[in-house]
Amino acid sequence: MKFSLTSEQELIQKTAREFAAKEIAPFSAEWDREARFPKDVVKKLADLGFLGMNVAPEHGGAGMDTLSYILAVEEISRGDAAVGVIMSVNNSLVCWPIDTYGTPEQKERWLAPLARGEHLGAYCLSEPQAGTDAAAQKATAKKTDKGWVLNGTKNFITNGASADTLVVMAMTDIEAGHKGISAFIVDAKASGVGVAHTEKKMGIRASDTAQITLDDVELGEDGLLGKVGKGFGVAMSTLDGGRIGIAAQALGIGQAALDHAISYAREREQFGKPIGKFQAIQFKIADMAMRLDGARLLTYRAAWTKDQTPKHSVESAMAKYMASTTAVFCAEEAVQIFGGNGYSKEYPVEKLMRDAKICDIYEGTNEVQKMVVGATMLA
Amino acid sequence: MDFGLREDQELFVKGVRDFARGEIVPLCQKMDREGIIDSALLDQIRQQGFFGLTFPESYGGVGLDTHTYGLVIRELARADAGVAIMISVHNSVGSYPILKFGSEELKNKYLPQMAQGKLASFCVTEPGAGSDAGSMSARAEKVDGGYRLTGEKIWVTNGHFAEYFVVTARTGGAGSKGLSAFIVERESEGLQIGAKEDKMGLRSSDAISLVLDNAFVPDENLIGEEGIGFKVAMSALDGGRIGVAYQALGIADACLDAAARYSLEREQFGKPIARQQAIQWMLAEGATELSMASLLADKAAWLKDQGKSFGQTAAMAKLACTEMAGRLADSAVQIHGGYGYSKDYAVERYYRDVRVLRIYEGTSEIQKLVIARHLLAEYGG
Numbered sequence: 068m069k070f071s072l073t074s075e076q077e078l079i080q081k082t083a084r085e086f087a088a089k090e091i092a093p094f095s096a097e098w099d100r101e102a103r104f105p106k107d108v109v110k111k112l113a114d115l116g117f118l119g120m121n122v123a124p125e126h127g128g129a130g131m132d133t134l135s136y137i138l139a140v141e142e143i144s145r146g147d148a149a150v151g152v153i154m155s156v157n158n159s160l161v162c163w164p165i166d167t168y169g170t171p172e173q174k175e176r177w178l179a180p181l182a183r184g185e186h187l188g189a190y191c192l193s194e195p196q197a198g199t200d201a202a203a204q205k206a207t208a209k210k211t212d213k214g215w216v217l218n219g220t221k222n223f224i225t226n227g228a229s230a231d232t233l234v235v236m237a238m239t240d241i242e243a244g245h246k247g248i249s250a251f252i253v254d255a256k257a258s259g260v261g262v263a264h265t266e267k268k269m270g271i272r273a274s275d276t277a278q279i280t281l282d283d284v285e286l287g288e289d290g291l292l293g294k295v296g297k298g299f300g301v302a303m304s305t306l307d308g309g310r311i312g313i314a315a316q317a318l319g320i321g322q323a324a325l326d327h328a329i330s331y332a333r334e335r336e337q338f339g340k341p342i343g344k345f346q347a348i349q350f351k352i353a354d355m356a357m358r359l360d361g362a363r364l365l366t367y368r369a370a371w372t373k374d375q376t377p378k379h380s381v382e383s384a385m386a387k388y389m390a391s392t393t394a395v396f397c398a399e400e401a402v403q404i405f406g407g408n409g410y411s412k413e414y415p416v417e418k419l420m421r422d423a424k425i426c427d428i429y430e431g432t433n434e435v436q437k438m439v440v441g442a443t444m445l446a
Numbered sequence: 447m448d449f450g451l452r453e454d455q456e457l458f459v460k461g462v463r464d465f466a467r468g469e470i471v472p473l474c475q476k477m478d479r480e481g482i483i484d485s486a487l488l489d490q491i492r493q494q495g496f497f498g499l500t501f502p503e504s505y506g507g508v509g510l511d512t513h514t515y516g517l518v519i520r521e522l523a524r525a526d527a528g529v530a531i532m533i534s535v536h537n538s539v540g541s542y543p544i545l546k547f548g549s550e551e552l553k554n555k556y557l558p559q560m561a562q563g564k565l566a567s568f569c570v571t572e573p574g575a576g577s578d579a580g581s582m583s584a585r586a587e588k589v590d591g592g593y594r595l596t597g598e599k600i601w602v603t604n605g606h607f608a609e610y611f612v613v614t615a616r617t618g619g620a621g622s623k624g625l626s627a628f629i630v631e632r633e634s635e636g637l638q639i640g641a642k643e644d645k646m647g648l649r650s651s652d653a654i655s656l657v658l659d660n661a662f663v664p665d666e667n668l669i670g671e672e673g674i675g676f677k678v679a680m681s682a683l684d685g686g687r688i689g690v691a692y693q694a695l696g697i698a699d700a701c702l703d704a705a706a707r708y709s710l711e712r713e714q715f716g717k718p719i720a721r722q723q724a725i726q727w728m729l730a731e732g733a734t735e736l737s738m739a740s741l742l743a744d745k746a747a748w749l750k751d752q753g754k755s756f757g758q759t760a761a762m763a764k765l766a767c768t769e770m771a772g773r774l775a776d777s778a779v780q781i782h783g784g785y786g787y788s789k790d791y792a793v794e795r796y797y798r799d800v801r802v803l804r805i806y807e808g809t810s811e812i813q814k815l816v817i818a819r820h821l822l823a824e825y826g827g
Contacts, residue, residue: 069447330825333826343822352817353815353818353821354814360759364741364742364745371447389735437726437734440730441726441727441729444706444729444733
């Protein structure tokens with residue numbers, strides 16, 4: 068084993084950290100308050116090559132390994148988790164499936180602008196009644212002479228109102244259950260694609276989350292991504308990778324909570340000395356740091372495993388489950404250490420607690436992660 | 447980063463696993479009941495070179511790196527945590543003080559014998575000095591040609607069999623700077639070995655108390671110089687904690703393995719209990735926590751092997767692994783239900799064995815103090 072980073076990975080980490088400290092963290096509270104999608108910052112992420120990090124240079128990407136990408140998401144999320152998820156969705160949930168399952172023509176048309184950051188992507192799997200039970204899709208894709216017609220409603224779509232390109236799952240055979248699902252690439256400006264509403268959320272408020280409606284959306288033959296009936300596999304393998312991105316996002320939140328907690332514990336005085344001199348506070352900090360380091364190692368291991376083998380579901384599920392649990396734990400402890408100030412929007416930690424909670428839920432709830440781990444163990 | 451094992455590591459570990467399954471597992475129940483290691487097994491362990499694992503080849507040892515050594519302790523603990531701690535104490539806190547701080551003369555005199563299986567032990571804890579190790583009251587009085595040691599040491603693992611005792615005692619004033627470390631031989635006049643403790647678990651490993659009554663130790667058996675005893679002890683414990691972390695991982699492996707197997711066999715409500723989410727989740731949570739903790743241990747071992755500072759990570763590893771193993775043992779008993787409370791099933795022993803891991807070589811609370819101290823220092827004090 069080896070626990071050191073390559074010099075290239077260290078450079079990515081440093082670049083992302085400095086960018087987050089300068090261009091993200093100072094504005095994070097304002098974006099959160101106004102629920103404002105930070106378009107300018109997304110443009111700058113594109114300039115850094117952070118929107119197509121694992122895509123080969125010939126398709127417009129940065130051609131880096133998964134761990135480099137994960138380090139970047141972690142550092143960006145340390146500045147603001149909403150920016151982290153914008154980045155993670157584009158890289159993991161949109162670029163990756165097109166890169167993995169797309170034809171050369173699809174890659175040329177859709178992937179290159181996404182990887183260069185000229186276009187932004189969204190991933191449309193969830194529906195109002197199909198959350199954890201993702202196979203219970205109601206959206207349909209009917210075969211026509213020229214291609215396909217899509218109808219349906221997609222829920223909780225990150226980047227939904229801002230996206231140019233959508234990866235969409237729909238039933239091509241409603242009788243066949245998960246074997247009747249196929250994946251498609253849809254131009255968000257196509258006729259029939261609509262934004263029903265954007266969600267008002269507890270946290271990650273700078274990320275836009277929309278309900279997308281598909282109303283007789285016509286696609287050519289080349290709108291199909293992968294093979295007919297193989298969409299569920301596309302969706303699940305995509306999420307296997309996406310979960311590592313969410314784990315990294317959670318690490319960024321957890322680290323921000325620890326950073327703030329330690330600074331505050333050193334400054335805040337009660338009973339005539341800094342509260343960091345009390346064991347009650349020291350033990351909280353030690354627990355936060357230990358869990359964070361452990362979750363970080365699980366996340367980096369998942370990233371490393373993904374570069375070795377496509378079979379990394381368990382590693383990803385463990386990383387996502389543990390990193391998100393840790394983020395929530397660290398954010399709550401940070402609020403506790405801040406006391407009354409922790410509950411105030413004048414201080415940064417209440418936002419971290421709100422942001423952290425989504426990591427327990429999206430890209431597969433932690434309950435789903437445990438199903439993945441448990442089922443694999445007992446198989 | 448690279449999360450894979452080297453081929454030689456895998457081979458070595460497999461050899462240990464086969465040995466543990468073939469030779470140790472059949473004796474576990476008996477050793478637990480009798481409260482002592484099987485003497486034929488002890489001979490075998492000696493012959494197989496387990497007491498020389500971490501010793502350099504130049505002193506007749508195997509010269510394993512810390513990581514591979516940790517993996518070996520994990521395999522041994524998976525079979526029997528008491529046997530694992532016997533080997534771990536000898537290879538870490540019992541011998542490391544000499545290896546790291548001893549003179550060449552001291553190393554040449556003791557290390558080859560230890561590597562061959564003359565057992566070493568580590569004597570820091572006293573009735574009044576547990577977590578507050580710096581407050582120990584054993585004294586070492588300078589006399590012609592050496593020192594005379596007086597005091598009482600407790601919880602000395604391996605003491606029942608040990609030939610050599612690393613002992614810390616006060617040569618100077620109060621506090622941690624007044625301490626020195628010595629190597630005391632079993633035959634020293636004035637050294638009285640007490641009875642074995644009757645313990646809740648880890649019963650194949652012995653722990654004794656000892657009394658030093660004006661015991662003479664020659665000058666050359668001072669480890670390093672006067673006044674560094676606390677540093678010797680703490681740096682030995684930094685490494686020892688990695689061993690305990692791997693010991694915890696081994697117990698956790700055994701718990702998870704037993705729980706998963708049992709849950710697939712045991713039927714209730716017309717199907718194996720493994721089909722119930724309540725059980726699956728205990729297993730999934732356990733497996734995830736186990737993976738996380740093991741990565742911390744591997745990282746601590748790697749840092750030590752790289753010659754980098756590893757104290758904070760070792761504390762994290764010890765804390766994470768031992769707390770995790772405690773939870774896994776509890777879940778394993780719970781999954782076994784009433785049978786988990788019976789001595790017919792191994793999980794009952796795992797549950798008792800694991801409890802002391804959160805206590806010895808620094809309680810969980812001490813690990814947290816170590817971690818917090820490092821962290822607050824990183825941020826400026």
